[in-house]
Amino acid sequence: MNRINILGMGPGSSEYVLPISREIIEKSDILIGSERYIDDYCSDGQKSIVLYSNYPQVVEYLRKNLGRERISILVSGDSSFYSLTTYIKKNIEVKNLNIVPGISSLQYLFSRIGISYERTLLTSLHGREEDFWERSMDFDNIGILTDKNWNPKMIAEEIIKRNMDFKYIYVGEKLTYGDEKISRMTMEECLEFETDNINAVVISNE
Ligand SMILES: C[S@@+](CC[C@H](N)C(=O)[O-])C[C@H]1O[C@@H](n2cnc3c(N)ncnc32)[C@H](O)[C@@H]1O
Numbered sequence: 001m002n003r004i005n006i007l008g009m010g011p012g013s014s015e016y017v018l019p020i021s022r023e024i025i026e027k028s029d030i031l032i033g034s035e036r037y038i039d040d041y042c043s044d045g046q047k048s049i050v051l052y053s054n055y056p057q058v059v060e061y062l063r064k065n066l067g068r069e070r071i072s073i074l075v076s077g078d079s080s081f082y083s084l085t086t087y088i089k090k091n092i093e094v095k096n097l098n099i100v101p102g103i104s105s106l107q108y109l110f111s112r113i114g115i116s117y118e119r120t121l122l123t124s125l126h127g128r129e130e131d132f133w134e135r136s137m138d139f140d141n142i143g144i145l146t147d148k149n150w151n152p153k154m155i156a157e158e159i160i161k162r163n164m165d166f167k168y169i170y171v172g173e174k175l176t177y178g179d180e181k182i183s184r185m186t187m188e189e190c191l192e193f194e195t196d197n198i199n200a201v202v203i204s205n206e
Contacts, residue, residue: 001067001096002066002067002068002069002070002071003095003096003097003098004062004066004071004072004073004088004092004096004097004098005024005028005070005071005072005073005097005098005099005100006072006073006075006079006083006084006085006088006097006098006099006100007021007024007025007072007073007074007075007079007100007102008021008075008076008077008078008079008080008083008100008101008102008103008104009021009033009037009074009075009076009077009102010076010077010102010103010108010176011076011077011103011104011105011108011175011176012076012174012175012176012177013176013177014040015176016102016103016108016176017102018100018101018102020100021100021102024072024098024100025041025072025074026043027070028046028070028071028072029046029047029069029070029071030046030047030048030049030065030069030070030071030072031046031047031048031049031072031073031074032048032049032051032058032061032071032072032073032074033048033050033051033073033074033075034050034051034052034074034076035050037074038050041074049061051073051084055084055087058073059088059091059092062088062091062092063091063092066092066096067096073088075102076102076105077102077103077104077105077106078101078102078103078104078107079099079100079101079102080099080101081104081106081122082124082126082145085097085099105145105172105175105200106122106143106144106145106200106202108172108175108176109143109170109172109175109182109200109202110143110202112172112175112182113170113172113182113184113202115141115170115202115204115206117141117143119139119140119141120139120140120141120142120143121135121136121138121139121141121142121143122142122143123142123143123144123145124144124145125144125145125146125147125149125150125155126145126146126147126150127147133158133162133164136164136203137164137165140204140205141202141203141204141206142166142202142203142204143200143201143202143203144200144201144202144203145200146199146200146201151195151199152169152171152190152193152195152199152201153190153191153192153193153194155169155190155201155203156169156185156187156188156190156191156193157191159187159203160187160188160191165205166187166203166204166205167186167187167204167205168184168185168186168187168203168204168205168206169184169185169186169187169190169201169202169203170182170183170184170185170201170202170203170204171183171185171190171193171195171199171200171201172199172200172201172202173195173197173198173199174197174198174199175200181197
């Protein structure tokens with residue numbers, strides 16, 4: 001039976017999409033994903049559903065067509081790290097899913113700044129409040145997915161306010177794209193940092 005594919009598409013540039021995901025995409029009857037993915041990957045004869053806040057309708061479609069169509073859902077970064085996969089798993093049994101990993105934006109950022117992430121707390125403030133600050137003191141680094149509210153400046157403010165023992169904040173903007181920008185700042189310098197670009201941050205003493 002055809003399982004529903006959930007494909008991690010990496011941080012952005014198509015060079016960071018795994019070959020197995022490209023193969024699955026080519027063989028799919030229908031692609032489900034953000035407008036950007038549909039524009040870039042949907043070929044003639046393939047059906048598509050653009051994802052926005054239509055998750056319940058998408059789940060209804062999945063239930064109806066499970067096993068009948070070759071369906072692929074394209075998600076950003078790694079499919080098992082703060083992605084739509086969690087929502088899909090609440091609605092479709094995991095045995096009916098083929099979850100293919102991708103390169104997470106944080107994993108990519110750690111490579112670009114040359115810091116290893118084994119003693120790292122990986123977390124997200126993207127559209128959520130997470131109280132990880134106290135326990136993060138047991139780690140060498142913190143990797144954080146951000147959003148418009150929890151931006152790098154706010155994160156630096158929080159670290160200063162809590163008197164935490166971390167010196168540097170790395171901000172990775174538009175990772176893997178041609179206009180990617182990576183900055184290393186002290187927390188105080190970051191208080192002046194403004195950006196509208198999609199970004200992720202790493203907090204470290206290195
Ligand atoms: C919904 S989360 C998805 C995370 C994704 N599953 C991953 O593994 O990277 C979206 C957040 O990922 C980060 N992100 C995704 N793509 C990025 C990129 N190209 N550059 C910088 N940050 C990115 C941002 O913090 C963004 O707000």
